[in-house]
Amino acid sequence: MPGPAELDTLHERINGWFDETARKLPWREPACSPWGILVSEVMLQQTPVVRVLPVWHEWLERWPTPAGLAGEPAGEAVRRWGRLGYPRRALRLHAAAVAITEDHNGKVPNTYVELLALPGVGSYTAAAVAAFAYGRRETVVDTNIRRVHARLVSGTALPAQALTAAEMRLATGLLPASDSSSVRWNAAVMELGALLCTARAPKCAACPVNDLCAWRAAGGPPSSYVPKGQAWHGTDRQVRGAVMAVLRLADMPVPAEMFHREPADLGFAPAGIGLPLAALHRLNSAPEQLERALAGLLADGLAEMHGDGYRLPA
């Protein structure tokens, strides 16, 4: 843990670097509503900024307030989520909009505890919204901040595989004293991790605190563990994704046999879903895997039965 003097230096340099070089993002504009910030935070969970930007603009134009989204079927949120990935985030964001409308008079709550109670809002997102939308001094810890702390302070290439209590204490200890400085600090460290102190090829030469970095001082030792990548090909997730691509494009329930049989065997396909349906069949997944994927989507509320067909939740 850095001493008080070094802490001041870190705050000054990293916040200064942020002021000069931060990306201009719509949810960072002073005029952005707390709702706009909440939507951005959920969309940014595991999805890069460049892919979020266009969808975020569409959402805020279509649903400028939580009540606007709450007034539509959950399936519409899933459809407009497009290809951001992890579509249950859309479902939960819709549920959060309903909760905000019904329980918070249509206004995004401004405390960590109330935010944390919203569907799809965990410790990171609750702290981020409290800080960035309401100017509160919160301990915001995301994957970028964890990595910067791991290198700068702890001297390791990567943070632990799971978020630890020690990391939270460290992050709290590093926080500037004032509300305004702490808000900027949270955004700045995150930005540093996103732009310079990246997972794979960190741009240490451009880093404003490279002379204070414990990891660099130690000669940049490699990580003590090998992060295991997520499997994709042949997984249920891949099949679920392909099914969801069909449902997003369908404007009527898709008969179960459409998923199980080649379109050529059926002799017809509903307008508009030929391409994603072909992509699904190209996976050539076993019937039981397809069943598992469809059942999973129903269980998660991402799809529902209507007659003998599947559709997004109405």
Add this chain to the structure above:
DNA sequence: AACGCGTGGAT
């Protein structure tokens, strides 16, 4: 605590 959950750009 470890796992499942989408997607696509970068390397």
Add this chain to the structure above:
DNA sequence: TATCCAAGCGT
């Protein structure tokens, strides 16, 4: 081409 990984959450 294959692998990595991105502002996590819920169970």
